[in-house]
Amino acid sequence: MKLDEAKKQFIQTWGTLGSEWGINRTMAQVHALLLISSGALCTEDIMQELNVSRGNANMNLRELMNWTLINKELVPGDRKEYFVAEKDIWIIAKTIARERKRREIKPVLKVLNSLKEIEGDKKDKEIKAFTETVGNLSNFVDKMDKSVDMMLKADENWFFGAILKMIR
Amino acid sequence: MKLDEAKKQFIQTWGTLGSEWGINRTMAQVHALLLISSGALCTEDIMQELNVSRGNANMNLRELMNWTLINKELVPGDRKEYFVAEKDIWIIAKTIARERKRREIKPVLKVLNSLKEIEGDKKDKEIKAFTETVGNLSNFVDKMDKSVDMMLKADENWFFGAILKMIR
DNA sequence: TCAAACTTTCAATTATTTCTGAAAGTTAAA
DNA sequence: TTTAACTTTCAGAAATAATTGAAAGTTTGA
Numbered sequence: 001m002k003l004d005e006a007k008k009q010f011i012q013t014w015g016t017l018g019s020e021w022g023i024n025r026t027m028a029q030v031h032a033l034l035l036i037s038s039g040a041l042c043t044e045d046i047m048q049e050l051n052v053s054r055g056n057a058n059m060n061l062r063e064l065m066n067w068t069l070i071n072k073e074l075v076p077g078d079r080k081e082y083f084v085a086e087k088d089i090w091i092i093a094k095t096i097a098r099e100r101k102r103r104e105i106k107p108v109l110k111v112l113n114s115l116k117e118i119e120g121d122k123k124d125k126e127i128k129a130f131t132e133t134v135g136n137l138s139n140f141v142d143k144m145d146k147s148v149d150m151m152l153k154a155d156e157n158w159f160f161g162a163i164l165k166m167i168r
Numbered sequence: 169m170k171l172d173e174a175k176k177q178f179i180q181t182w183g184t185l186g187s188e189w190g191i192n193r194t195m196a197q198v199h200a201l202l203l204i205s206s207g208a209l210c211t212e213d214i215m216q217e218l219n220v221s222r223g224n225a226n227m228n229l230r231e232l233m234n235w236t237l238i239n240k241e242l243v244p245g246d247r248k249e250y251f252v253a254e255k256d257i258w259i260i261a262k263t264i265a266r267e268r269k270r271r272e273i274k275p276v277l278k279v280l281n282s283l284k285e286i287e288g289d290k291k292d293k294e295i296k297a298f299t300e301t302v303g304n305l306s307n308f309v310d311k312m313d314k315s316v317d318m319m320l321k322a323d324e325n326w327f328f329g330a331i332l333k334m335i336r
Numbered sequence: 337t338c339a340a341a342c343t344t345t346c347a348a349t350t351a352t353t354t355c356t357g358a359a360a361g362t363t364a365a366a
Numbered sequence: 367t368t369t370a371a372c373t374t375t376c377a378g379a380a381a382t383a384a385t386t387g388a389a390a391g392t393t394t395g396a
Contacts (some may be wrong), residue, residue: 006283010302018184020272022190024384035305038297043343053386058344079341079394082261087301089308104188111181115174127171129206133255134178137203140257147331154334161335163315166322192354211373221356226374247364247371 011050025053027060031069031085031109040073040082067099090156097148105145112138178204179218195228199237199253206230208241208250235267258324265316273313280306 012031018028029050034041041049046057061083064070069092073082086092115134120127151159179200184198197218204211209217214225229251232238237260241250254260283302288295319327 001283002287003286003288003298006286006298006302009279010298013276015177017272020190022188026384036298036301038293049260054343055345056385061384062344075367087304088303089304093308099357104185108181108185111177115169115178118169118171118174120171125206130171130174130178130204134174134205136257140261143328143332148332150331151240160311160315163318164311166318166330194354222373223357223375224355227355230374249373 007033009037024060024063026050026056027063030057030060032062034064034083034085035072035087037085040075040084042080042082044080046083068095088105094152098152101145101148105141109138109145112141175201175204182268192228192231194218194224195231198225198228198233202232202238202251202253205253208252210245210248210250212248214251236263262320266320269316273309275284277306277309277313280309 011029012034014032015025015029018031019025030046033046033049043054043057043061046052046061047054050057061070064083065072065086068086070083070085073084075082086095112134116131116138118131119126122128122131154162179197182200182203183193183197186199187193199215201214201217211222211225211229214220214229215222218225228323229238232251232253233240236254238253241252243250254263280302284299284306286295286299290296290299322330
């Protein structure tokens with residue numbers, strides 16, 4: 001396969017995966033493009049490669065910076081901003097895990113905890129079903145949360161080493 | 169807090185989380201409703217509780233059955249279909265992991281593998297950047313995939329036990 | 337200080353996803 | 367059979383999310 005065709009397919013695939021996981025398709029595509037580029041790209045480059053407007057490119061670049069998945073890079077003698085993506089997949093994975101945890105899991109945990117105590121007869125079938133499910137869920141999400149914390153502290157080889165050792 | 173208010177909040181929260189992770193809000197809400205119900209519910213119940221149309225309720229119930237997160241339940245002497253959700257959070261988590269893996273990760277892995285071989289000068293900067301990123305990514309997704317496989321085979325206590333032991 | 341180069345904003349538009357509800361389809365008891 | 371109870375389908379409507387592009391804002395070098 002030719003490089004250009006492969007790039008297109010990669011960008012397209014990554015964009016689709018992103019939108020299946022609740023990430024704006026274009027944001028995923030911009031990220032994909034930067035991931036496979038050898039050097040830094042400017043807004044203009046991204047507009048051209050992905051056929052998107054200036055506003056769209058700008059907004060998604062900004063968002064990727066909020067996620068700390070990409071960085072600005074200054075080119076001496078040029079006023080334009082250039083962007084590079086972090087290339088280390090382990091760091092990327094940890095960054096995404098950290099961000100989604102912070103933005104999405106933490107708020108849910110807070111709500112779940114606030115729902116553990118319900119007024120009324122503890123023997124009531126409906127109340128029992130509710131508190132039981134909420135309790136189990138809160139418990140489970142807590143454990144998941146702690147597992148992610150561990151992964152965030154770990155080193156890639158150590159982590160996958162330990163995980164894969166568990167299979168044997 | 170009163171049960172009714174708590175139920176509403178739970179359903180709302182779960183729906184929001186679902187849509188942040190690429191799952192139809194109503195599907196997540198129907199699932200939430202069944203998760204905290206003590207008994208089986210019929211389509212009519214769900215339409216009322218969630219204020220959705222018959223078509224919508226039906227479609228999302230069917231989809232939840234495709235995910236094997238809920239089951240039909242027959243009530244003797246009643247022609248209506250009733251639905252119950254699997255309540256074991258560990259089983260639910262494994263089911264979701266299995267399904268997303270099958271539907272979303274597997275296809276991506278296939279594409280990534282097909283993109284590993286690129287025509288042209290292996291020393292070329294662009295080609296090198298591309299094959300390196302794709303290679304690393306494919307490698308990483310592979311390891312993730314295997315980790316999920318392990319989790320799918322594991323028992324909850326054993327799994328979290330082993331994971332949490334890794335921290336110490 | 338000016339103006340060119342560049343970035344950001346945002347109201348309006350477009351695209352995508354989801355939902356509705358009536359009609360068609362199915363099933364089972366009489 | 368027939369028919370009433372129930373489920374499924376799907377075209378159009380509504381809701382939501384993403385995108386555009388021109389104007390406003392900012393920065394920098396001369």
